[in-house]
């Protein structure tokens with residue numbers, strides 16, 4: 001019997017995961033429009049910017065991201081080399097601080113918050129009560145509501161919203177509180193914070209995504225015989241009696257692993273995707289003349305422009321470089337690159353008041369970074385496409401999570417399973 005042929009369209013993390021899951025059972029061709037693989041989690045050339053390396057955005061994983069970590073491990077990535085693994089740490093330069101203890105769940109969180117700083121006993125009990133209330137609400141699986149509604153119903157005051165819930169929701173769901181899904185937030189917390197201590201760990205990449213993540217996975221795919229075609233933007237897809245035509249080449253099955261705004265261009269049946277709402281994420285990289293001894297590898301701000309700072313010194317890199325993450329940057333005025341850099345520099349000066357301006361700055365905004373994670377959002381049905389031997393994969397399809405790398409990888413693997421089952 002000849003092996004089945006499968007085209008995977010899109011070399012982001014959903015496409016990479018799908019190709020890896022298929023490659024031992026099928027002849028796989030991976031089409032990627034860009035010059036490099038990785039999609040919305042890839043390296044960009046630092047060129048002569050003066051930076052050691054640049055990614056399209058600073059990415060962070062948590063221990064609960066089991067499938068992407070398994071894929072990286074399968075590709076030979078040694079976790080200790082690739083990541084700095086930290087216990088769950090909440091360190092606001094202008095607010096509360098706590099770190100999960102090295103104890104079994106739920107004691108890791110209880111002890112961590114009990115030992116927290118810049119909050120009194122009443123505050124600590126308030127935060128624990130709020131988390132417990134969300135756990136109860138989530139277990140009951142009531143009809144989904146926005147996080148803002150949930151916070152109002154549970155009388156969470158403005159201070160706790162600013163010190164905890166807002167940075168958490170912005171970072172995890174990239175959606176404003178008034179629109180963010182409480183149920184999906186509950187899923188993130190249930191799997192990534194409450195269930196198991198190791199799952200709540202935070203993993204920060206030590207090097208650029210291209211070198212430390214994408215290249216090893218591309219190497220694995222090549223080893224498994226996947227035909228990787230970068231720089232090929234698929235223009236046409238037609239299902240026929242004998243298979244699916246991808247730009248005139250016939251395949252038994254096709255996995256379309258594109259961001260939703262690209263799916264609609266290729267599949268007229270998916271025109272409804274054009275109405276999805278997205279939010280932006282901006283990453284500002286600054287390089288100073290001197291090292292920045294940040295108090296933690298990940299430092300947050302409850303107020304200001306930068307929400308999280310990641311210093312490269314703690315990662316074993318150049319201590320003069322720092323990345324600032326601004327989720328929901330579409331909600332801010334349309335700053336120029338220079339204005340972004342100035343605003344983030346002012347935030348960093350709150351930690352180091354005498355710090356002179358940076359020597360170099362680079363701002364990258366991904367306007368459609370992730371699809372809005374709202375109560376009404378349900379992934380589009382795919383049965384009609386499957387009947388035409390076409391399967392969808394992508395971060396926007398996950399039934400429980402917001403659009404994240406883990407959602408992308410899980411969805412790629414699920415599409416591969418459905419595809420293989422159909423033979």
Ligand SMILES: Cc1cc2nc3c(=O)[nH]c(=O)nc-3n(C[C@H](O)[C@H](O)[C@H](O)COP(=O)(O)OP(=O)(O)OC[C@H]3O[C@@H](n4cnc5c(N)ncnc54)[C@H](O)[C@@H]3O)c2cc1C
Nearest residue numbers: 010012013014033039040057059060234369394395404405
């Ligand atoms: C700035 C930023 C920061 C983020 N931070 C985090 C984080 O900290 N943690 C986290 O878990 N997630 C984070 N995310 C989200 C995460 O990056 C995405 O969820 C994930 O990368 C999406 O992968 P995907 O494969 O579903 O889609 P994509 O990455 O969009 O992949 C689709 C691919 O298809 C290609 N393509 C498009 N059209 C065609 C065509 N016609 N033919 C061939 N190829 C085509 C594109 O070039 C792209 O490579 C962040 C995203 C951004 C933008």
